[in-house]
Amino acid sequence: MVDSVAPLPGQKPAADPAATKKTITPPPIEKIGVLRWLKENLFNSPFNTVLTIIMLFLLADWIPSFLQWGVFDAVWYTADHNVCRQADGACWAVVGEKHRPMLFGVYPYDEHWRLVVALIVYMITITLTLTPRCWSLKILVPLWIVGGGTVALMLWGGVLGLTYVDSSQWGGLPLTMVLFTGTVVLGFPVSILFALGRRSHLPAIKAICVTLIESMRGVPLITILFVAVNVFPLFLPEGLEIDKLFRVIVGMAIFFACYQAEVIRGGLQAIPRGQYEAAEALGLGYWQHTIKIILPQALRICLPGIVNHIIAALKNTSFVLIIGLFDILTATTAVMQDPLWRMFFVEAYLFVAVVYFIFCFALSKYSQKVEGWLNEGRRF
Amino acid sequence: MADIQAPRKSNTSILNSLAFRGIAYQVLLAAAVVLIGWYLYVNVNANLERQGIATGFDFLTEDAGFDIGESIIAFDSSQSYGRVLVAGILNTLHVAVVGIFLATIVGVLMGIARVSRNWLISKLASGYVEVCRNVPVVLHVIFWASVIRNLPSPKQALNPFDGIFITNRGIIYPIPVEHGIYPWLGVALVLGIIGAFMLARWAQKRREETGQYTPTFWPGLGLILGLPLLVWLAAGAPLVWDVPALRGFNFKGGSSLTPEFVALLIGITVYTGAFIAEIVRAGIQSVQHGQVEAARSLGLRPGLVMRLVILPQALRVIVPPTTSQYLSLTKNSSLGVLIGYPDLVNVGNTTLNQTGQAVEAIAIMMLVYLLISLTISVFMNTYNRLVAIQER
Numbered sequence: 050m051v052d053s054v055a056p057l058p059g060q061k062p063a064a065d066p067a068a069t070k071k072t073i074t075p076p077p078i079e080k081i082g083v084l085r086w087l088k089e090n091l092f093n094s095p096f097n098t099v100l101t102i103i104m105l106f107l108l109a110d111w112i113p114s115f116l117q118w119g120v121f122d123a124v125w126y127t128a129d130h131n132v133c134r135q136a137d138g139a140c141w142a143v144v145g146e147k148h149r150p151m152l153f154g155v156y157p158y159d160e161h162w163r164l165v166v167a168l169i170v171y172m173i174t175i176t177l178t179l180t181p182r183c184w185s186l187k188i189l190v191p192l193w194i195v196g197g198g199t200v201a202l203m204l205w206g207g208v209l210g211l212t213y214v215d216s217s218q219w220g221g222l223p224l225t226m227v228l229f230t231g232t233v234v235l236g237f238p239v240s241i242l243f244a245l246g247r248r249s250h251l252p253a254i255k256a257i258c259v260t261l262i263e264s265m266r267g268v269p270l271i272t273i274l275f276v277a278v279n280v281f282p283l284f285l286p287e288g289l290e291i292d293k294l295f296r297v298i299v300g301m302a303i304f305f306a307c308y309q310a311e312v313i314r315g316g317l318q319a320i321p322r323g324q325y326e327a328a329e330a331l332g333l334g335y336w337q338h339t340i341k342i343i344l345p346q347a348l349r350i351c352l353p354g355i356v357n358h359i360i361a362a363l364k365n366t367s368f369v370l371i372i373g374l375f376d377i378l379t380a381t382t383a384v385m386q387d388p389l390w391r392m393f394f395v396e397a398y399l400f401v402a403v404v405y406f407i408f409c410f411a412l413s414k415y416s417q418k419v420e421g422w423l424n425e426g427r428r429f
Numbered sequence: 430m431a432d433i434q435a436p437r438k439s440n441t442s443i444l445n446s447l448a449f450r451g452i453a454y455q456v457l458l459a460a461a462v463v464l465i466g467w468y469l470y471v472n473v474n475a476n477l478e479r480q481g482i483a484t485g486f487d488f489l490t491e492d493a494g495f496d497i498g499e500s501i502i503a504f505d506s507s508q509s510y511g512r513v514l515v516a517g518i519l520n521t522l523h524v525a526v527v528g529i530f531l532a533t534i535v536g537v538l539m540g541i542a543r544v545s546r547n548w549l550i551s552k553l554a555s556g557y558v559e560v561c562r563n564v565p566v567v568l569h570v571i572f573w574a575s576v577i578r579n580l581p582s583p584k585q586a587l588n589p590f591d592g593i594f595i596t597n598r599g600i601i602y603p604i605p606v607e608h609g610i611y612p613w614l615g616v617a618l619v620l621g622i623i624g625a626f627m628l629a630r631w632a633q634k635r636r637e638e639t640g641q642y643t644p645t646f647w648p649g650l651g652l653i654l655g656l657p658l659l660v661w662l663a664a665g666a667p668l669v670w671d672v673p674a675l676r677g678f679n680f681k682g683g684s685s686l687t688p689e690f691v692a693l694l695i696g697i698t699v700y701t702g703a704f705i706a707e708i709v710r711a712g713i714q715s716v717q718h719g720q721v722e723a724a725r726s727l728g729l730r731p732g733l734v735m736r737l738v739i740l741p742q743a744l745r746v747i748v749p750p751t752t753s754q755y756l757s758l759t760k761n762s763s764l765g766v767l768i769g770y771p772d773l774v775n776v777g778n779t780t781l782n783q784t785g786q787a788v789e790a791i792a793i794m795m796l797v798y799l800l801i802s803l804t805i806s807v808f809m810n811t812y813n814r815l816v817a818i819q820e821r
Binding site for chain 1: 455476545560568763791795799803
C-alpha cells in the first residue's frame, strides 16, 4: 500500500520538471498585495462595498475640513485673543496662554515650579512601580516613602524655606493625581477586606459587607461626595474638623472599594475548593492561607477587571467638579469663564480630554501587557 | 510505638475553638457598628441643635420657592418641596430611559461594526470606543453643554431639515396636532405587540412539536406597525403638523428639547454606548465559529443563523454586564446638576441649600437611586433568566 505513491513499472514518471515549470503561472493580480488586501478587507461583499464607498465619501468630506480647522488655519501661539477671533481655524493658543491655570489651578502662581517637580517625581515613582524589575518590597517601600514624601513636601511646603500651601489651594493636574492615588491606595486594601468579608462564613460580617457594598453600588458617586462634604462634618463632635480634600478622598476610596470588591469576589469564586482544602490540610490559618495561597491566584485571575476599575477611579476624580475642588477639569471650566477666551472652549476641553485619554489608554495597554506576562507560563 | 493521644478536650482553651472565635468576632463587629452609629447619631443631633437646623421630613410639605427649567408634571415655585422632588425624580427617569434606549442602539451598532469584516468600519468603530471610553463622562457632559450653549440663537437657528431648528435654546421640532384618534393608535400598537408575541410563541411551539418553521419576523413587524396604520387609515388619515416658527426672539409651536436635556443625553449616551459596544463585541466573539459552521451545514439561512444560533448564545454573555451599564448610565444622569438639568440630584441639592437639612435631602436622593437601581436589576435579572441556558 505504501508503494502506491511510487510510479508503477512501465508508467511514465508523473511529470518531468520542465513541464511542471511551465504550468506555474503567477497568481492573478487580485490575489496578491494591496489589491488582495482591499478586496478582502473593504470590498468582500456587496453590502460591505456599498458601506465602504459611503464611508470613504464621508471621510473625504470630513478629514480635509478637520485638518483645515485643526492644523492649517489654526493659531498655534499668540497672547492676543483677537488674533484667534479673526482666524478661521482652531485656537490652540488658548492652551499655551492658559496652561498654567488649567494645569495648576489656584495654586499660588510663584510656586508652580514645585508642582512641576511633584509631577515629575510622581511620574517617575509610578513608572518604576509598574516596572516588573522593581516588584519587590525592598525597592517599592523606600521608593514610595521617598516619592510620596517628596510629592507631599512639594505640595504642602512649610519646611525647608518653602511657603506653606493649604490643601484647599491645591489644583489642576497635581490635585487629580492626589485624588487618584489616594483613592486607589486607600481603597484597594479595603476592597480586599470587603471581598473577603462578603465571602465570609460568619453571617454578621457577611451581612454588613453585603449591605455596604450593595448600597454604595446603588447610588451615584455625586451623593457620596455630597455626604463627604455636607453631612460628614455633622458626624464629628464640636470643634473637630477634618480636611475637605481628605474627606473627599475617603469617600471616593470607599466607593472605589465597593466596586473593586465585587471584581475581587469574582476572582475568589474562581479558585477551586481544593486550594482552600489543601491549604487547610497544611495547617495554615485563615490569614495565612488567604494571603499566601488564595489572594495571589485570585488577583491574577481578575487583573483585567481590577485595572478597569482603577481606570474608572482616574476618570471619577473629575466628579469633584461638582463640589468645587479644583482638579484639572474644574480648573479648565473656571478658565473658560474668561470672556476673552471662552469661545475657544472646544480646544481647551480637547486638550483636557487628551490628557485623560493618554493616562487611561496607557493604563489599559499596560494591563494587557501584564496579563501577557502573567499568563506566559500557562500558554499551551 | 506511636503514642496515640485521646482528644484533649479538657485542656484546650476555648479561645482556640473556631466556633467560639467566629461568634466573638461577629459580636465585636456588631458592637462596634452599633457604637459608632450611636456616637454619630449623638453628634449629628448635637450639631444640628447647635446650628438651629430642623430635623425630620416636615419640609417636604413647605413651599419650595424655586422654579425648575422643565418638568413632566406641572410645577411652579409656589408648590411644595415634595412635589419638586417628584418632578426631579421624573426628570431623572426621563433622561435615563431615553439614554438607555439610545445607548443600546449606539452600542449594538458599534459592537457589530467592531467585528465587521469591513476593515474601515471596524477601525472607525474601535476609534470611537477607545476615545469615548477613556475620557471621563463628566467631560463628555460639560463639553456637549458648552457646544449647545455656543450654538446660534433662535434668529440664526440651524435648520438641518424642514421644520427642525437647532439653537442654543434647544432643539425645536414639529409635532402632529392632537386628534381624537391618536389614543386609539396607542391601543392598536399595544394590541399589535401582544399579537406578535403570541404569534412568536405559537410558531415556536409548532416548531418544537412538528419541526416546521413559520416565519415570524416580518408578520410580527407587520402586526406591530400595520395595526396602528390600519386604524389611522380607517379614521381618514388625519395628520396636521404643528410646525414651529420664529416669533420675536423665540420659536412658537411644535415641541422642543431643552439644551440641558440634550447635552446630558448626548454625553451619557456617547459614553455608555462605547462600553456597551465592547460588551456586544465580546458577546459576539464568544460564540465559537464552529457553531456558525454547524448551523450553516444544517441548511439555515444567514439571518436564521444569527437569530437562532449566534444571538441566543451571545445574549447570555451580553446581558449581565449590560445591566450594570444601564445602572451606571442611570447614576451618571445625576450629572445634570452640573449643567442645570433639573434632575433629582439638582433639585435635591437646591432643597439642601435652602433648608439646610443635608441629612434628609441626601438620604432621599440615595434611597431613590437605590430603588431605581434595584428595579432595573430585578427587571434585567428576569430577562437574563429568560435568555440564560435552560438546564434540563
